[in-house]
Amino acid sequence: GRxxxxxxxxxLSMPSRETPLASLYATNVVxxxxxxxxxxxxxxxxxxASSDHVYKMLxxxxxxxxxxxxxxxxxxxxxxxxxxxxxxxxxxWEAQPNTFDPQAAIEFLEQMGFPQExxxxxxxxxxxSKLWAEQLVRKVPDGVVLRFTLVFGPGDRAxxxxxxxx
Numbered sequence: 829g830r831x832x833x834x835x836x837x838x839x840l841s842m843p844s845r846e847t848p849l850a851s852l853y854a855t856n857v858v859x860x861x862x863x864x865x866x867x868x869x870x871x872x873x874x875x876x877a878s879s880d881h882v883y884k885m886l887x888x889x890x891x892x893x894x895x896x897x898x899x900x901x902x903x904x905x906x907x908x909x910x911x912x913x914x915x916x917x918x919x920x921w922e923a924q925p926n927t928f929d930p931q932a933a934i935e936f937l938e939q940m941g942f943p944q945e946x947x948x949x950x951x952x953x954x955x956x957s958k959l960w961a962e963q964l965v966r967k968v969p970d971g972v973v974l975r976f977t978l979v980f981g982p983g984d985r986a987x988x989x990x991x992x993x994x
Contacts, residue, residue: 856957868968885955
């Protein structure tokens with residue numbers, strides 16, 4: 829049968845101070861954007877697993893989907909510019925098939941810099957990468973964003989298994 833939905837759960841989660849930020853963003857933002865765009869090109873719904881850490885980073889509670897997040901105008905301008913630059917780079921890569929270079933994506937992200945008011949710690953970089961990826965996913969047809977509060981998987985210190993053991 830035909831695939832009608834892709835559920836994207838992959839991410840580099842909760843990085844340490846030793847995790848290169850460009851790797852975090854290449855994994856959580858660039859790879860997500862590529863997957864979402866390809867799903868849209870094929871007419872497939874794309875569901876993106878974000879994180880409740882976005883709420884925590886912004887100092888807000890979960891709200892309705894139609895309520896804007898309390899993002900400062902400076903951070904929103906950065907996100908808009910960064911999104912435009914990333915989409916332009918992805919358009920160029922797509923125009924020449926088989927030319928995508930992961931190292932080029934990392935170098936691109938290293939040149940971007942990050943808005944210091946939004947990202948002050950590794951945990952906030954994780955949340956910010958999820959927020960940026962959300963904006964990219966929402967731009968594609970049939971792009972859906974879900975913010976989970978708990979995920980299950982190996983290595984998760986707060987996984988469903990550890991909670992069930994309590």
